[in-house]
Amino acid sequence: MSGSDDAGATGSVREWLRGLEVFAGPLADFDPGDAPAEPVALFLGWLREAIAAGVPDAHAMTVSTVGQDGGPDARVLILKNVDFNGWQFAAHGNSPKGRQLADLPRASLTFYWPLQGRQVRVRGTVEPQTPEQSAPDLLARAPSARAEVLVGRQSDHLDSPEERDQVLGTALARIEAEPTLVSPAWTLYTLIPVEIEFWQADKDRIHKRLRYERSDHHGSWQRHLLWP
Template structure:
């Protein structure tokens, strides 16, 4: 374990040329700044810049986190999708709040979003499901996420059968598929710096608008 400790301490962080973030020029809303940073990540060649960590907790308060894909940024907030039988969906049914974390390592940038979560309309949820790849739809139709699996052959057989079902019914939508929106109460933008002069800017909801606040690193 001591060797691992030394290895971890020796790993380089904040390598390469990092962008400069001047919070005095930040836009009025966090959605605008998020869009700017996301486009910068895409242009910089960051892999899966739309991947994010979703953190939830159930009635017992125990947190759980997983990485999934941002589906959109609408008027109500940051969107992700889930089957109603999944762990995250069950957590949200018990405690409808979540946190999202984006980290773009090459740019040393992190964004944290926190707030209540609400389901979008059945029509929007169905449209999201039908926009998924055939393989993703076939897996979701099974409705077995996080359940015990005997072996990989069982998985492959079930997905193959589900794909055949989709070929026969291409407009089929998983009944529990739901598009969710995190309606942010706070959004924090963090820009790393090689000299540890990190910059943190928080947007805090105030009525229908936002208040910007610098935070100590």
């Protein structure tokens, strides 16, 4: 796109983007001095506030992994659960992210809740649950979503939409005939954190940042303020 061209308005893309407001607020408050000794309750409190305020898809997060070429890769997934073990998401074990996690079981999660001006970053190692532990998550999904999982070709090149519809139709018929049918490749993953950062935007750009850190999965949490 040329400098004089943009997405429909006048001026350059740079000016167009610079004119957009960020952290429009009203922003939430965060006093790191009041933060609890462990982070799960704080995370759930922020998630609850985002949902109550109407942030769309507040339980969606960017899951970043390391690609098989050594470069980063990232996509949005739904958060399935959080407890004292960690943060859970679900995916096909043979999808690109599933293969990446099999090679290198480490990931980071990024949440952004714009109505509050809040970001949460979680880093750690990832443990797959067994097919038996993962099956109830899959059975709770819509039959069409389960059919896609049964086919198991997520992110492959799609050469023929007709073939897709035919293959998905066959898988759906199998599921309708056998309602408990699940693909053993569907996997619930638990990210066990070693770092969790709570980031609160500030109108004056003195953003408040608090990171919980621990050296291993069973260690106790240390809390550190970070420079904005």
